[in-house]
Amino acid sequence: MRADADFEHAYAVILAGGSGTRFWPLSRRRHPKQLLDLLGGGTLLEQTASRIRSVIPAERTYVFTNELLRGEISRCLPGIPKDQIVAEPAARNTAPSIGLAAHEILRRDPDALMGVLPSDHIIRKPAKFRQVLRAACRWAATEGRSVTIGLKPTRPDTGYGYIRKGPPVGHAAGQEIYRAEKFTEKPPAATARRYLASRRYLWNGGMFIWRASTLLDNLARRQPVMARSLAQIARGGGVRARATLRRVFPRLEKISIDYALMEKISNVFVVAADIGWSDVGSWAVVYELQRKDGESNVRPRRSLCLDSQGNMVVSPRKFVVTVGVRDLVIVETDDALLVAARDRSQDVGKAVQELERQGIVHLL
Amino acid sequence: MRADADFEHAYAVILAGGSGTRFWPLSRRRHPKQLLDLLGGGTLLEQTASRIRSVIPAERTYVFTNELLRGEISRCLPGIPKDQIVAEPAARNTAPSIGLAAHEILRRDPDALMGVLPSDHIIRKPAKFRQVLRAACRWAATEGRSVTIGLKPTRPDTGYGYIRKGPPVGHAAGQEIYRAEKFTEKPPAATARRYLASRRYLWNGGMFIWRASTLLDNLARRQPVMARSLAQIARGGGVRARATLRRVFPRLEKISIDYALMEKISNVFVVAADIGWSDVGSWAVVYELQRKDGESNVRPRRSLCLDSQGNMVVSPRKFVVTVGVRDLVIVETDDALLVAARDRSQDVGKAVQELERQGIVHLL
Numbered sequence: 001m002r003a004d005a006d007f008e009h010a011y012a013v014i015l016a017g018g019s020g021t022r023f024w025p026l027s028r029r030r031h032p033k034q035l036l037d038l039l040g041g042g043t044l045l046e047q048t049a050s051r052i053r054s055v056i057p058a059e060r061t062y063v064f065t066n067e068l069l070r071g072e073i074s075r076c077l078p079g080i081p082k083d084q085i086v087a088e089p090a091a092r093n094t095a096p097s098i099g100l101a102a103h104e105i106l107r108r109d110p111d112a113l114m115g116v117l118p119s120d121h122i123i124r125k126p127a128k129f130r131q132v133l134r135a136a137c138r139w140a141a142t143e144g145r146s147v148t149i150g151l152k153p154t155r156p157d158t159g160y161g162y163i164r165k166g167p168p169v170g171h172a173a174g175q176e177i178y179r180a181e182k183f184t185e186k187p188p189a190a191t192a193r194r195y196l197a198s199r200r201y202l203w204n205g206g207m208f209i210w211r212a213s214t215l216l217d218n219l220a221r222r223q224p225v226m227a228r229s230l231a232q233i234a235r236g237g238g239v240r241a242r243a244t245l246r247r248v249f250p251r252l253e254k255i256s257i258d259y260a261l262m263e264k265i266s267n268v269f270v271v272a273a274d275i276g277w278s279d280v281g282s283w284a285v286v287y288e289l290q291r292k293d294g295e296s297n298v299r300p301r302r303s304l305c306l307d308s309q310g311n312m313v314v315s316p317r318k319f320v321v322t323v324g325v326r327d328l329v330i331v332e333t334d335d336a337l338l339v340a341a342r343d344r345s346q347d348v349g350k351a352v353q354e355l356e357r358q359g360i361v362h363l364l
Numbered sequence: 365m366r367a368d369a370d371f372e373h374a375y376a377v378i379l380a381g382g383s384g385t386r387f388w389p390l391s392r393r394r395h396p397k398q399l400l401d402l403l404g405g406g407t408l409l410e411q412t413a414s415r416i417r418s419v420i421p422a423e424r425t426y427v428f429t430n431e432l433l434r435g436e437i438s439r440c441l442p443g444i445p446k447d448q449i450v451a452e453p454a455a456r457n458t459a460p461s462i463g464l465a466a467h468e469i470l471r472r473d474p475d476a477l478m479g480v481l482p483s484d485h486i487i488r489k490p491a492k493f494r495q496v497l498r499a500a501c502r503w504a505a506t507e508g509r510s511v512t513i514g515l516k517p518t519r520p521d522t523g524y525g526y527i528r529k530g531p532p533v534g535h536a537a538g539q540e541i542y543r544a545e546k547f548t549e550k551p552p553a554a555t556a557r558r559y560l561a562s563r564r565y566l567w568n569g570g571m572f573i574w575r576a577s578t579l580l581d582n583l584a585r586r587q588p589v590m591a592r593s594l595a596q597i598a599r600g601g602g603v604r605a606r607a608t609l610r611r612v613f614p615r616l617e618k619i620s621i622d623y624a625l626m627e628k629i630s631n632v633f634v635v636a637a638d639i640g641w642s643d644v645g646s647w648a649v650v651y652e653l654q655r656k657d658g659e660s661n662v663r664p665r666r667s668l669c670l671d672s673q674g675n676m677v678v679s680p681r682k683f684v685v686t687v688g689v690r691d692l693v694i695v696e697t698d699d700a701l702l703v704a705a706r707d708r709s710q711d712v713g714k715a716v717q718e719l720e721r722q723g724i725v726h727l728l
Binding site for chain 1: 388389668670671679682683684685686687688689692694696699700701702703704705707708709711712714715718719722724727
């Protein structure tokens, strides 16, 4: 069967090198968002790996991260072979990582299809997501083109990239496939509202499927300097040849795959995915996604909220009492406590920058 | 000199049995307000004992408390002889405690003057307070009458008792002495405003000086049942005869010295004291009394307040970050965290009652 053949050559590349600050004090440099269990059901990274399992098994899953996180990620994902958890020697954004991954996978399987998946979001409809993933794999295998998973937007968010859907070009695994006409990064508010109203735009969640060989061909054409360096690493032994990797990789251009490639090439396709995606961008989003008590508080059993509404309390060990407070985020860890207005929780990162500026490194 | 003779017979009775809940989570049953260092400079109890030291030394100071607190109070006040730190076997309000104290002191010194001093307030002008205390001692010794220390009111508070000042009757130690015409407990707001405007009223801070013998004579007349029981305890050996004390004391009427005696007798005098008194009734008061940063926050060095104004942060060990919050009280201990609106901090006691109702005894 053709379908099975598609998936036999399907490899996953999970990107897990991120180091956000908006979930401080839970998130730290050595314990970033993808390693947090923000909503129950495991860390975001564990959920990313397990939700694809029935389409792409652990033995064909790679995780790209940094040297600081590799140990914890290995422990977090015991099913994935250790040599497929790759520590990059420097943070160069997604294009160099994905190029490096393509070489690794191509070395193993010349017919490899490669699904690139960030690990810092949630997908509340994992079965739906797997349908979309199968469709994208099938179309990418058949057509030899890049297939992006485009997310149905739910609000005119100015923090995301948008993909304009072209005319439908066919079906795969029960999903309609469209031509992707245009990638737009973080539009102004009015533009975002127009996009949402037009129903022709999808959010770019950074998930796409492509043949590893075709990806590298395109990279060679669009980013020849980067492609030559990546080829040098591959000739030198790839990710296992740490000396070459450490010498060459840090000098690669720091650039996202969207800027480096996706926005530059034609013949990209897109599947429209209604999969309950959220990038969980702040404590306020975590609050929205959680079950509330009768006073709209999200709080642990060991807490008491007196005349308090709309608060989120995260305190695994300590008993928390609130009196007469509204719409706060209260997060407590062994060494730090955050109390923020919920509608200011996107600014928690600024506070962390200030801690860094003041040299309070043990809290970063 | 007459003055020295007054002070030679002066004894202090510090009342330290209180068990408030409004400073939770710092205050607990075993660690109530008088044992907290809320404003620096030692616990309220330590400050109470040390501010009278040059008038009434430690060897003539008694502390009346309960069995739960006696050990910690002994450690807190190493200068005071251990057998002068008395644990009452039951909480019966102030009249029985003071009667018991009068017997103890009278046994030691038939000419004893007794200064009754609560331990749960602050006095920001201790030198001024000592002048007032000397004046009260002198007048009480000379006239043989009760002299109350009346506090100059600064607002029409409905939570205090008020004393109406009569005409001046003389001077002692440079202070004018007035007849105390009337005691009124917790007046309605309009009455309190009228009192404040009239300038004839003082707050009753529960501090008074009296000959121990005269106090007991008056108690025998006004509270004969209580007086008989106290005499029985005294005959049985006083506070050292624990068996008698344990049998008799818990059956005494639970009543304050104000209701039991002060409001019933004539010939009470009052010294008007402008001594920077505060009963420090809630976290909001602690906030008012503390030094603020440029954004009106009271906070420890190990904290960061981003776009936050008017907050008070108490966290001895943990680093605290606030983002975009106003007028909160944030208090953190090893096992509990309080986040309260500052103008609701008088309701912290309600939260503690709720903890008690829910049987969460380890936090009380």
